[in-house]
Amino acid sequence: MEDFRRTYLRLCKEAGTEPQESLLAQLYETRAAASGARLDLTGQSLMVESCCVLGRALQKDILFTELVLSDCMLSEEGAKLLLSGLCSNTMVKVLDLKGNNLRGAGAETLGKLLVRNKTLKRLVLEWNALGMWEEGFSIFCEGLASSSSLILLDLRNNQINHQGAAELAQALKRNSVLQELDLRWNNIGLLGSRSLLDALQQNRTLLHLEMAGNNIPGDILKAIEQSMDHNADRQSTLQESRTRAQVLTKEIQILKEEKSRQFLGLMETIDKQRDEMGRSSRNSTVLLEKLQEALSERKSAVNSLTAKLQMTEAALLLSEQKVSNLGELLTRVKLEKTELTDRQSREMKKQLEESAQREGKLLREVDSLSEKNHQLKNKLEESERRCKAQQDQIFSLKQELTNSTAELKLRLAQAEERLDMEKRRSKQAFEDMDSLRQKEVDHVNRHMEESERALQDRILKLEGQRIRLDEELSQVKAAMVTERIQAEEELGKTRAQVRLEEQERLSGLEEKLRSARQARDEAQGHCTQQKQTVAELHARAAQQSLEMDALRRRIDEMQQDLVGKEQEKMAEVTRVRVELQEQTGHLQAERTAQCGLKEKIAALEREMKALGTSHREALLDKESELSSLQERLRLREGEIQRMRENEAQRASFLQNAILTYVQGSPLAHYSPRK
Numbered sequence: 001m002e003d004f005r006r007t008y009l010r011l012c013k014e015a016g017t018e019p020q021e022s023l024l025a026q027l028y029e030t031r032a033a034a035s036g037a038r039l040d041l042t043g044q045s046l047m048v049e050s051c052c053v054l055g056r057a058l059q060k061d062i063l064f065t066e067l068v069l070s071d072c073m074l075s076e077e078g079a080k081l082l083l084s085g086l087c088s089n090t091m092v093k094v095l096d097l098k099g100n101n102l103r104g105a106g107a108e109t110l111g112k113l114l115v116r117n118k119t120l121k122r123l124v125l126e127w128n129a130l131g132m133w134e135e136g137f138s139i140f141c142e143g144l145a146s147s148s149s150l151i152l153l154d155l156r157n158n159q160i161n162h163q164g165a166a167e168l169a170q171a172l173k174r175n176s177v178l179q180e181l182d183l184r185w186n187n188i189g190l191l192g193s194r195s196l197l198d199a200l201q202q203n204r205t206l207l208h209l210e211m212a213g214n215n216i217p218g219d220i221l222k223a224i225e226q227s228m229d230h231n232a233d234r235q236s237t238l239q240e241s242r243t244r245a246q247v248l249t250k251e252i253q254i255l256k257e258e259k260s261r262q263f264l265g266l267m268e269t270i271d272k273q274r275d276e277m278g279r280s281s282r283n284s285t286v287l288l289e290k291l292q293e294a295l296s297e298r299k300s301a302v303n304s305l306t307a308k309l310q311m312t313e314a315a316l317l318l319s320e321q322k323v324s325n326l327g328e329l330l331t332r333v334k335l336e337k338t339e340l341t342d343r344q345s346r347e348m349k350k351q352l353e354e355s356a357q358r359e360g361k362l363l364r365e366v367d368s369l370s371e372k373n374h375q376l377k378n379k380l381e382e383s384e385r386r387c388k389a390q391q392d393q394i395f396s397l398k399q400e401l402t403n404s405t406a407e408l409k410l411r412l413a414q415a416e417e418r419l420d421m422e423k424r425r426s427k428q429a430f431e432d433m434d435s436l437r438q439k440e441v442d443h444v445n446r447h448m449e450e451s452e453r454a455l456q457d458r459i460l461k462l463e464g465q466r467i468r469l470d471e472e473l474s475q476v477k478a479a480m481v482t483e484r485i486q487a488e489e490e491l492g493k494t495r496a497q498v499r500l501e502e503q504e505r506l507s508g509l510e511e512k513l514r515s516a517r518q519a520r521d522e523a524q525g526h527c528t529q530q531k532q533t534v535a536e537l538h539a540r541a542a543q544q545s546l547e548m549d550a551l552r553r554r555i556d557e558m559q560q561d562l563v564g565k566e567q568e569k570m571a572e573v574t575r576v577r578v579e580l581q582e583q584t585g586h587l588q589a590e591r592t593a594q595c596g597l598k599e600k601i602a603a604l605e606r607e608m609k610a611l612g613t614s615h616r617e618a619l620l621d622k623e624s625e626l627s628s629l630q631e632r633l634r635l636r637e638g639e640i641q642r643m644r645e646n647e648a649q650r651a652s653f654l655q656n657a658i659l660t661y662v663q664g665s666p667l668a669h670y671s672p673r674k
Contacts, residue, residue, distance in 0.1 A: 012053050040068040051078030055085025058092070065091055070098035070124075076105040083109040087116040096124040104133030111136075111143030114150060124154040131160035131186065132481070134167075141167040145174035152180040159481065165192025169199035176205055185213040187474070193220045200227040207232055213470070237603050248611055252618060255383070259622065262376065266369060266629065270636060273365060277643060280358060284647060287351065291344075291654065295661070298340070305333065337662070344658065348651065355647060362640060369633065373626065380619060391608065394601060401594060408587055412580075419580075422573050448534060455526065462520050469512055476505060 046054070051074065058067075067086075074082070079102060086092060102110070107130045113120070130137055137160070144150070160168070165188045172178070188196070193216040200206065209224055480502065556567065 037064060038066040038068070039064045041072060042068055042070045043072070045073040046078060046082075048075060048078045048081070051075075052081045055081045055083075058082075058085040058089050066094040066096075067092050068094075068096040069100070070096050072100055074100040074102070074106075076103070079106045080109045083113050086120075087113055089117065090119050092117075093119055094122040094124075095120060097128070098124055099127040102128040102130060104136030106130065107133065107136035107140040111139040111141070114140075114143035114147040118149050120147075121149055122152040123150060125158060126154050126156040128158050129481075130155070130158045131164040134163060137164050138167050141171040144168075144178070145171040147175065148177055150178055153178060154182045155186070156182055157185045159477070160186040160188060160192075162187075162189045162192035162195070164188075166195045169195040172196070172199040172203045172206065175203070178206055180208040181206060182210045183214065184210050188214040188216065190215075190217065190220070193217075193224075197223055197227070200224065200231075204231055204234055207235070215470075233599070237600065241603060241607050244607065245611075252615075255379075256618075259376065259625075262372060263625070263629070266372070269365060269369065270632075273362060273636070276358075277640070280355075281643065284351075284650070288650065288654070295658075299661075341658075341662065348655070352651065355644075359640075359644065366633070366637065373629070376622075376626070380622065383615070384619075394604065394608075397597075398601070401597070404590070405594075408583065408590075411583060412587075418576055419573075422569060422576070425569065458526075462516065465516055465519075469509075469516060472512075473509060476509065480505075 046069070058064075069082075074097070079097075079100065083106075086095070100106075102125070106128070110123075110125070110130075114123075130140060141164075144153070160183065164186075165183075168183075169192075172181075188211070193211065193214065196209075196211075197220055200209075207228060209228060211221060211224060
């Protein structure tokens with residue numbers, strides 16, 4: 001509050017105007033009690049200059065969430081300046097302009113405020129004249145239609161006629177935020193109420209609408225109340241459906257995240273398999289290079305051996321003694337060759353076994369991936385089963401409702417048959433008691449009818465007095481309107497006198513209303529007294545019935561056998577009656593519950609249809625993803641098979657080359673001479 005006071009003084013200095021002393025005094029008095037979120041200036045007569053400064057101060061978003069300007073005698077220009085400052089404010093949420101005599105220009109500025117401001121939630125406009133000028137009120141209604149934040153609107157005592165009500169109806173058709181609207185003590189009438197009722201058929205957000213004191217028939221008021229109840233039920237069902245949809249969306253997101261994680265895991269495993277395949281191929285190429293180098297070395301050794309053999313053949317010609325030695329050398333060389341071939345075959349077998357083991361590992365990993373895909377399919381089937389189970393539950397609930405209604409109908413029929421049988425049996429026993437009770441009841445009913453007739457007459461008189469008072473109020477309001485229109489030119493001189501006269505008239509009318517209310521309260525008190533007397537008479541009748549039961553019990557003691565049977569029949573009759581009453585109450589409760597359940601079931605079926613469509617779309621997307629993953633797996637399996645075939649071909653080529661080399665070597669064709 002101190003900051004606001006300083007800004008007010010600073011802006012007054014900048015504008016070159018003197019600050020209003022009453023406003024400063026009010027700010028100084030309320031700064032100690034201010035909580036920093038409420039500015040209350042009730043009863044302060046704000047001038048145009050102070051309104052201009054306040055509007056400029058409110059443009060700077062000073063920390064006030066509630067602004068109260070009731071009975072401040074705002075002029076048209078002052079209201080324009082102050083409300084134009086609030087257009088750009090983003091802090092004020094509650095605005096009270098009660099009793100400021102706002103008219104056409106004020107309605108226009110309020111419409112612009114509702115269009116521009118996006119934070120105002122509560123607007124109180126009681127005791128103004130917004131409905132006098134149709135053009136300004138139409139602009140106000142357009143602003144209300146385009147408002148996206150206003151929740152509560154108070155338009156009591158604003159002289160709104162049926163045309164203004166039609167404009168409000170058009171605004172309510174377009175508005176989707178407003179929840180509470182107060183239109184009491186206006187001149188809406190039958191046509192305006194019909195237009196508002198038509199608008200409520202399209203508006204789904206309005207929950208409270210007050211229409212007292214507008215000369216509206218009771219049927220239309222009941223229809224408006226029913227529409228308000230329907231809107232409340234719809235909002236509750238919408239909130240339930242939203243919570244359920246949020247839960248389902250969360251579950252779907254969790255499933256999507258799990259599937260994305262599984263897909264990433266599959267991609268990682270596939271990348272690892274690719275890396276392992278590349279490594280194995282690289283190792284195989286390195287081994288092949290080593291084998292080729294060994295073969296080249298062996299070829300060079302074989303060539304050297306052939307040279308040595310040629311030298312030995314030349315030496316054999318010279319000396320036959322060295323032939324035996326050379327034969328031994330040849331046998332040793334053959335043994336070495338066999339050992340080398342055995343080693344090579346063993347190494348090839350080891351490589352083949354290692355490749356087979358790798359293939360087994362790859363096959364196991366492929367099987368694990370297929371199992372994971374199968375698990376994912378099972379999860380999808382489980383989700384579909386859950387949806388089907390929910391549908392089956394709904395269907396079972398419907399069947400249970402039908403079965404329960406049929407059983408209740410059968411029980412009612414059986415109970416009615418029992419009652420008929422027992423009534424026939426007990427007619428003779430109850431004729432005397434019925435005659436006595438009928439006499440007493442007739443006496444009480446006559447007394448009650450007389451008292452009710454007197455009360456109805458008195459209530460009709462009171463209603464006639466209330467209607468007359470309402471007519472006098474409407475006539476007084478019309479006279480006040482005409483007097484205000486005629487006295488607008490001389491407001492500066494005669495404002496105090498007019499206020500005094502209005503206060504006296506209002507006090508007189510309020511006294512009349514108080515007297516009428518007191519008379520109505522007295523009549524209600526008399527009614528309550530008569531109801532108490534009726535209750536006492538009922539209690540006396542119950543006591544008499546208890547006394548009669550005691551006499552019957554004495555007689556039954558004398559007649560034990562007969563009275564025992566009659567007591568059993570009476571107990572059964574009372575039980576059947578109690579059961580019938582309970583069953584009727586249960587039936588009524590179940591009917592109401594069935595109506596609510598039918599509406600909820602319809603809403604749930606719609607939600608289930610929407611969720612089923614979304615779930616089917618998600619399933620189709622997931623099936624497409626699974627098909628793409630399966631195609632990728634097939635392609636990778638084809639690549640693995642190709643790699644295997646290439647490795648097998650290379651191994652076969654190596655074996656054939658080794659065999660051809662061994663078979664085509666000169667040592668294989670050499671035979672020693674005899």
